[in-house]
Amino acid sequence: MTRVHWFIGLLALLVVVSAVTARAVDPDKPAEPAPARPTATAQPADPAKPAVAGVENGAKAPTFSLPDVDGKTHSLAEAAGKWVVLEWTNYDCPFVRKHYDSGNMQDLQRTFTEKGVIWWSICSSAPGKQGHLPPETWKERMAAQKVAATAVLLDPTGEVGRLYDAKTTPHLFVINPEGVVVYQGAIDSIRSTDPADVAKAIPHVRQVLEAGLAGQPIPEPTRTTPYGCSVKY
Amino acid sequence: MRVCLSIWLMVLGTMLALAAGAGPLLATGLPDTVETEQVRLQLISEATGMAPGQPLTVGIHMTFKEGWHAYWMNPGDSGMPPTFTFTLPPGFQAGEVQWPFPTRLPGAGEVIYGYEGNALFLCTIQVPPSVVPGERHSIRMDVSGLLCSADACLPFEAALQLTLPVTAEPPARDERWQKLFAEGRHRLPGTPAGWVFEATATPDQKYRIAITPPAGQSVPGTVHFFPFTSDAIKPSAPQILEPPAEGRPATLIVERGFADPGPTLKGVLTGAGGWGPEPIAGWGAVEVSIPVVTR
Numbered sequence: 008m009t010r011v012h013w014f015i016g017l018l019a020l021l022v023v024v025s026a027v028t029a030r031a032v033d034p035d036k037p038a039e040p041a042p043a044r045p046t047a048t049a050q051p052a053d054p055a056k057p058a059v060a061g062v063e064n065g066a067k068a069p070t071f072s073l074p075d076v077d078g079k080t081h082s083l084a085e086a087a088g089k090w091v092v093l094e095w096t097n098y099d100c101p102f103v104r105k106h107y108d109s110g111n112m113q114d115l116q117r118t119f120t121e122k123g124v125i126w127w128s129i130c131s132s133a134p135g136k137q138g139h140l141p142p143e144t145w146k147e148r149m150a151a152q153k154v155a156a157t158a159v160l161l162d163p164t165g166e167v168g169r170l171y172d173a174k175t176t177p178h179l180f181v182i183n184p185e186g187v188v189v190y191q192g193a194i195d196s197i198r199s200t201d202p203a204d205v206a207k208a209i210p211h212v213r214q215v216l217e218a219g220l221a222g223q224p225i226p227e228p229t230r231t232t233p234y235g236c237s238v239k240y
Numbered sequence: 241m242r243v244c245l246s247i248w249l250m251v252l253g254t255m256l257a258l259a260a261g262a263g264p265l266l267a268t269g270l271p272d273t274v275e276t277e278q279v280r281l282q283l284i285s286e287a288t289g290m291a292p293g294q295p296l297t298v299g300i301h302m303t304f305k306e307g308w309h310a311y312w313m314n315p316g317d318s319g320m321p322p323t324f325t326f327t328l329p330p331g332f333q334a335g336e337v338q339w340p341f342p343t344r345l346p347g348a349g350e351v352i353y354g355y356e357g358n359a360l361f362l363c364t365i366q367v368p369p370s371v372v373p374g375e376r377h378s379i380r381m382d383v384s385g386l387l388c389s390a391d392a393c394l395p396f397e398a399a400l401q402l403t404l405p406v407t408a409e410p411p412a413r414d415e416r417w418q419k420l421f422a423e424g425r426h427r428l429p430g431t432p433a434g435w436v437f438e439a440t441a442t443p444d445q446k447y448r449i450a451i452t453p454p455a456g457q458s459v460p461g462t463v464h465f466f467p468f469t470s471d472a473i474k475p476s477a478p479q480i481l482e483p484p485a486e487g488r489p490a491t492l493i494v495e496r497g498f499a500d501p502g503p504t505l506k507g508v509l510t511g512a513g514g515w516g517p518e519p520i521a522g523w524g525a526v527e528v529s530i531p532v533v534t535r
Contacts, residue, residue, distance in 0.1 A: 101395040199320065230498050
């Protein structure tokens with residue numbers, strides 16, 4: 008090996024070492040706080056593998072509490088008397104991108120939170136899997152795409168996701184002020200990742216919320232097949 | 241430094257995007273194969289050329305990298321099927337894309353219908369009589385869709401092209417792909433001659449699919465039903481095959497989805513050992529349209 012080779016090798020080593028050290032002490036990326044244990048009404052028998060429960064329309068939505076990206080805990084019990092939307096999310100899933108890049112999701116969030124609806128985006132991606140982000144990254148990405156949800160709730164154990172049997176991102180549940188599930192399924196009627204389809208689709212969740220807030224009967228369909236990426240439990 | 245790099249990447253990206261956008265105009269220079277970290281996509285032809293007025297069978301062969309899968313036309317609990325778009329010279333006509341039957345891929349709390357390993361989607365293209373031996377014609381296929389692993393989902397898209405000569409005589413087979421085409425045909429659902437299928441939608445939210453084989457044949461040991469529409473059945477529920485008993489044929493019990501039962505249940509029935517005898521011996525699946533009685 009020539010002297011030049013040695014020099015390049017040393018330089019490369021230096022770069023790697025400095026990158027690793029920088030990562031370890033990066034002040035912009037604080038160590039991820041241990042996620043608060045979610046509490047759910049249905050306790051799984053094996054905590055390592057939470058039970059898949061699922062919810063029925065017309066039945067009481069199972070209560071839960073989860074921390075948001077700031078560590079503040081939100082509980083379904085505290086939302087009693089209000090309309091609630093649960094939106095399972097994974098910001099890197101192409102189907103979720105469709106609805107955020109087109110602005111459709113933020114528009115729904117803004118429209119209905121302004122009318123008093125509690126809108127929670129829930130991420131059940133396990134650590135190391137797509138969609139699981141450190142809290143700081145969550146905040147950056149929420150700000151960058153002007154998220155208008157009430158809060159983004161973190162469910163890295165997947166316990167609440169399995170409680171509702173959330174299958175896809177997005178997968179939406181609408182709960183009325185009495186705490187009863189009135190809609191579950193897809194955000195709209197066109198299963199695709201193409202933002203151009205948003206305007207052509209039947210906006211199921213929008214229709215359910217508009218009718219519900221106006222005191223009208225919830226329009227059919229009240230249950231649709233959700234479409235999206237699998238939830239990365 | 242980082243900003244500089246970003247700008248360069250943007251410039252490079254724009255140039256690449258422009259080049260890709262110019263593809264359909266130039267109609268040349270498209271590859272027959274595109275490979276990413278998740279999948280290898282290749283457009284192949286069964287023959288080395290095309291003859292005037294004759295059909296030409298082509299296939300899009302997908303080879304998935306370890307851990308990745310793509311989806312059937314009904315993707316099951318999540319995901320999205322691929323889409324195929326042909327761009328053909330004037331007078332050429334593409335038939336329907338023939339989908340291999342899927343396998344059931346269980347994930348975390350869900351089941352999807354799709355493909356692991358590899359899959360060949362076949363399509364017959366009718367070549368017009370007006371083509372002249374000595375000419376060369378290009379077949380372009382744009383394919384897009386979704387690939388997922390247990391950890392992530394990523395979109396994919398590729399523009400593939402094959403250029404073949406027109407030959408006066410029937411063209412020779414392309415020996416490189418004979419095995420693939422043979423295997424690909426083996427994975428297409430067959431037509432169940434002589435079999436009788438009847439479904440009953442029962443109040444306990446199940447379909448009971450009675451399967452009566454032709455005389456001298458028996459029902460495969462394991463049978464699974466894949467519906468063409470996504471909410472006909474519950475993909476994650478197990479399906480149980482009850483063996484035939486006195487006065488009752490073999491019955492596959494399937495948990496219904498939340499869609500109301502219609503007059504027919506359409507889809508694919510897979511079965512180890514096939515739905516013999518000749519000419520469909522060895523076929524692992526049959527396409528069925530099953531009359532439904534609601535009870």
